[in-house]
Amino acid sequence: MNYRFQNLLGAPYRGGNAVITQNTQLISPVGNRVSVTDLSKHHSITLPVNTSSNICRLAASPDGTFLIAVDENNRCLFINVPRRAVLHRMRFDGKVGALKFSPDGKFFAVGVGKLVEIWESPGFSRAAFAFKRVRTFANSDDKVVSLEWSLDSEYLLVGAKDLAARLFCVRKLKGVLNKPYLFLGHRDSVVGCFFGVDKVSNKVNRAFTVARDGYMFSWGYSGKDDESEDEMSPDTPERADEVMVENKKRKEYDGRGCESEDEGEEYMHRGKWSLLRKDGFNQGSAKVTACDYHQGLDMVVVGFSNGVFGLYQMPDFICIHLLSISREKLTTAVFNGRGNWLTFGCAKLGQLLVWEWRSESYILKQQGHYFDVNCVTYSSDSQFLATGADDNKVKVWNVASGACFITFTEHTNAVTALHFMADNHSLLSASLDGTVRAWDFRRYKNYKTYTTPTPRQFVSLTADPSGDVVCAGTLDSFEIFVWSKKTGQIKDILNGHEAPVHGLMFSPLTQILASSSWDNTVRLWDVFASKGTVETFQHNHDVLTVTFRPDGKQLASCTLDGQIHFWDTVDGVLMYTIEGRRDIAGGRNMTDRRSAANSSSGKCFTTLCYSADGSYILAAGNSRYICMYDISDQVLLRRFQISHNLSLDGVLDFLSSKKMTEAGPMDLIDDDNSDEEDGIDKQSRGNLGYDLPGSKPNRGRPIIRTKGLSIAPTGRSFAAATTEGVLIFSIDESFIFDPTDLDIDVTxxxxxxxxxxxxxxxxxxxxxxxxxxxxxxxxxxxxxxxxxxxxxxxxxxxxxxxxxxxxxxxxxxxxxxxxxxxxxxxxxxxxxxxxxxxxxxxxxxxxxxxxxxTRAHQDLADMCSSNEYTLRYLCSVPNSH
Incomplete structure (x- = not known):
């Protein structure tokens, strides 16, 4: 029972910036969690940390050890990435628009509303509050949206929505008013600002500012300004003596706290800057939504609101690539360390792309399920995981790497059920579009489609252990269709249910088919003998799903009143009943008129899954909990909370009356500025399929719930199809000290x-x-x-x-x-x-x-094939002396 969160699959990218560390580690926000993808090994993990709402800003230290994640509620986590642990927590006083570490890793700058704050990086220090604010700049007249450090961590270039960029000296200068240099002339907010470096002297000699209206300004630095020199020069002999004495004392510079000023030193924020050129991206009415600059290659990448991105060589502004990768706005664009890969994110489509611009090929192209995941199932060897969702897609994932390697898009409506065949290389899927499709994910194709004479909506699916027949239950005609797997012909149509057939499963060891329906019954069928109904188990409420124990001798069903019933399939008698209404209850939606305790809706299980040995059962439904029960004792062993994300509905037990207005809940009022580029519309994600009888459609924020459960045949992990994606919980691999038959001689x-x-x-x-x-x-x-x-x-x-x-x-x-x-x-x-x-x-x-x-056999087969081709090539090459 020692299951712990291991990974998150199928969750869409919903906005925020992505960062790349160590040249190949892509770190991106996924809801209120953080995903880390190794681009060289194609391995993806989700850190076991989460914030209180969706993450909007990320910043990584130069060595990739530390990560700062800030969510929509301005809460900040300081994370140790290699250890996957949260070191420190804090909260900012306003909305965070920009966040970045200094190149030396000692400090980080954060744009909080109109302010720019410089904080010391806490690192591994242990303290009650390890963060220390060093400086605050309050010169901006509107929200700060971009930050850039100089290579020596001395200067900060800040872009804001007040149509200006400002150059700050981070060091405190005594006796001199530290005013920033203003870069003016923009007609829209500055979404990106960068330093250009002279490759010979390795000093800053240029600056670039990118405006949202599609124009890029190039600025040149030409040393000290005459006015600044006059301002710094002593005006009296006494002042000259003071300056000489102070210069003798200031021999060392400690980073930030020492207020020093070396004799003859140039200060860029008081120097002379001139506008070199102004270039337009020529994208019509499209706005610039993301940009990044690589100093080594002297290149700029720009993403637009129409899904187009451009790659430009500076300082001559030569367009190298101008391509369209979607029709929706790009919300992040970033170079990797070497500059050979470009990462793009589209929050509207939930997609992340990594593109190699020299060879014009994709390194990574991942897209989660945009709408709710309806069903999930493991392959028989536990190596693969298949998911189906309301976005009409079927995805197959490698459990070990966390990567999706196949996406099937032939369905035209929501995918409602999945079933892996015994051969482990083919998959069945049922959909509301009236088809059951068989997929071969060796050849990546749909090799057979099962249909009915008149269109039906399928909501349940199974196949017998031998793989001879395929069965699917309908939502509208209340029938069960039986096809021959090889020929695709309908062998039988099972009638008898008077409501949608929401659950189907063959007995693992016999040829008995169990079906559950909203007509309060579970029926057993002998499909091969054509005897019709073998037995009927009557319930008091709608039966929502049914499942067999792995040995086939017990059957579990859950009903709309929150109960789980266990039936003996041999004697046909009721063995146990578990009352789960109180266990599954919890969480109040924004639109609920009643509190969670007084509400009767949703207090039922909609999906069940036996453990590998059949001793306990997992149950979940329209709640934030997954419940684990011991069957023989009918007791609750453990509850897993699938999310703490307050951006979802149903996470809180009590709602604050302060957020209720005359127009409704404040969180559901669309008062966001149309200029925001950090995410997608809160109300755009939802459910396209169907709901339980009596339930209300989702018209507000996504509601937290679990639609499907599947446990690995090995029993080492289980997967849950939730609103946020597919959560994988795994048993800790390290064995604890648990001796058996221990006595004094066993040492x-x-x-x-x-x-x-x-x-x-x-x-x-x-x-x-x-x-x-x-x-x-x-x-x-x-x-x-x-x-x-x-x-x-x-x-x-x-x-x-x-x-x-x-x-x-x-x-x-x-x-x-x-x-x-x-x-x-x-x-x-x-x-x-x-x-x-x-x-x-x-x-x-x-x-x-x-x-x-099986895994060892596959590795050996791949190695032998590679060696065989290598030997053939070597033998075909003539000897050259």
């Missing part, structure tokens, strides 16, 4: 002594009783290959599962493949009969073993 020293005396069977037995992972693995490797069979025979039956788990871990992380496969073979041979007798208990361990062996 690590006794295991070491047994290995030294070459009594490996006794050593393995002692390590199993001690249940120490490192000792078990050491004993496995202490056995010589000829003795594996004898040692395997000596392993007691109750330790088989633990031994298999150790072998699985070794197969995934150890190069001694032949030795470990020999172990697996001997265990299956010697203990075959006991494995069959205890099939239900050992099933998760066997699935994990199958997954590890």
């Amino acid at each position: 690590p020293e006794a295991v070491e002594d047994a290995i030294k005396e070459e009594e490996v069977s006794r050593a393995l037995a002692l390590s199993m009783r001690l249940n120490e992972d490192s000792l078990i693995k050491k004993c496995i490797f202490a056995v010589s290959p000829p003795d594996i069979k004898a040692v395997a025979m000596s392993v007691p039956q109750k330790y088989l599962e633990r031994l298999m788990e150790a072998l699985v871990d070794l197969l995934e992380n150890c190069p001694h493949l032949e030795f470990l496969l020999h172990w697996c073979q001997e265990i299956c041979k010697v203990h075959g009969s006991s494995i069959q007798r205890n099939y239900r208990t050992l099933l998760p361990a066997l699935k994990s073993l199958q997954k590890a062996i």
Whole structure:
């Protein structure tokens, strides 16, 4: 039960800026979480930290160790990225429009409303409040939207909505009024400002400002201004003596706190700047929404509100690329460290792209499900995960890497159900468009489509274990259609339900089909014998879903009154009933007239999933909780809260009356400025499919809920299809100290002594009783290959599962493949009969073993294919002396 959050899949990018660290680490906001994608390894993870609302600003330290994330409620997290931990928290006093670390990593600048604040970076320091504000600049007349540091971290270039950019000296200058230099002439807000560097002297000699109306200004720096020199010169002999004394004292500069001023030093903010040129991007009425500058390549990338981006060579303003990647505005555009990759984000489409501009090819093209994810299912080997959503798409994900490698778009309406076939390389999907489609994700194609004589809306789907027939339940005609998988012909139409057939599942070990319907019944069908209904289980309320236990001897169903019923499929009697209304309750929507405690809507489970061994069950519905129950004792073991994001409806139990106005809840009033470019409309995401009877359509913010659950056949993880995407919870891989049959003689020293005396069977037995992972693995490797069979025979039956788990871990992380496969073979041979007798208990361990062996086989096959082609090439090349 030690499940913890592991990853988030299928969630759309909803706005905010992306950053790239270490040249290949792409860090982007995903709702109120942070996603980190390794572009070289194509591996994606979601940090196990979350803010109180959607993240709008990110900034990473130069070495990529620290990350600052600021959400819409102005709350800030200071995160250690390698350790995936929050070090410090704070809250700013206003809306954050810009955020950036200094190049030396000691400070970060933040635009808070009209103010620019300089803070010391807390780093690894431990303090009650580790942040220290060093300086505040209050010279802007409108919101600050862009920041740029000079390479020496001495100057700050600030762009604001008051049509001006300002150059500040971060250092305090004693005796002189530290006024910023103003860059004027823009006719719209300055969305980007950058320093240009002389490659010979490595000093700032230029500046670029990009206005929202599509114009770019190039500014040149030519040293001290005469007026500033006169202003700094001492006007009296006494003042001259004071300046000389002060200059002698100021020999060192500590970074920011020392108010120093070296003799003869130039200050760019008091120097002479001149406008060199003014260039237009010529995009008509399109506005500039994102831009970035790479100093090494001297290039500027600009994204527009019409989905076009341009790449320009400076200082001559030569257009290298001008391409359209969407019809919606681009909300982020950024270079990587080397400047060879460009990252673009489109919040309206929920899409992130990484583009290699020299070869004009995509490095990454990821897009989450824009609307709610309806269904999720694991493959039989637990390596892949398929998702279907209201955006009519089916996506297949690699669980290990977190990357989507296939997207099927042939459906024309919401995808409502998915089912992996036993061959592990084909997938079935049902949709409201009246089709059931079979997908081959080896050839990336839809190889068969199952239809009906008259259009129907399908809401449930399953296939028998042998893969001979495909069954789908309908929303409108209340029928169950049975097709032959090979021919695609309708074999039978099962009638009897009087309401939508919302749940379908074949028994894992028999050929009995179970169906649940809103007509208060669960029916069992013998599809192959054509006997019609075998048995009917009557309920008091609408049945929302049904699922079989992995051994097929028990069936669970949940009803609209919040109860879970467990039925004995052999005797046809009710075994247990769990009352879950109080467990699933929680969370109040903005539009609710009643409090969450007094409301009766939504207090029911809509999806169920048995554990791999069938001892407990997971249940979820229109709530922020996923409940885990022990079946035999009918008790709640644990509740998982799927999100703390206040940007979603249904997270809070109590609403604040301060946010209620005469026009309705303040959060639902669209009073945002049309010039905002940081995200998408709060009310644009929603549900395109269908809802439960009596439920209200979603007309406000997205409502938090779980529409689908699926547990991996290995039992090591489970996935939940939620409003925010697909959450994956996994068991911590590190084994805790949990000994069995422990007595005074079972010690690590006794295991070491047994290995030294070459009594490996006794050593393995002692390590199993001690249940120490490192000792078990050491004993496995202490056995010589000829003795594996004898040692395997000596392993007691109750330790088989633990031994298999150790072998699985070794197969995934150890190069001694032949030795470990020999172990697996001997265990299956010697203990075959006991494995069959205890099939239900050992099933998760066997699935994990199958997954590890399959992955090793695939890796070897790829390696052999590569070597074969290499050898063919080498043999075909003639010898040259």
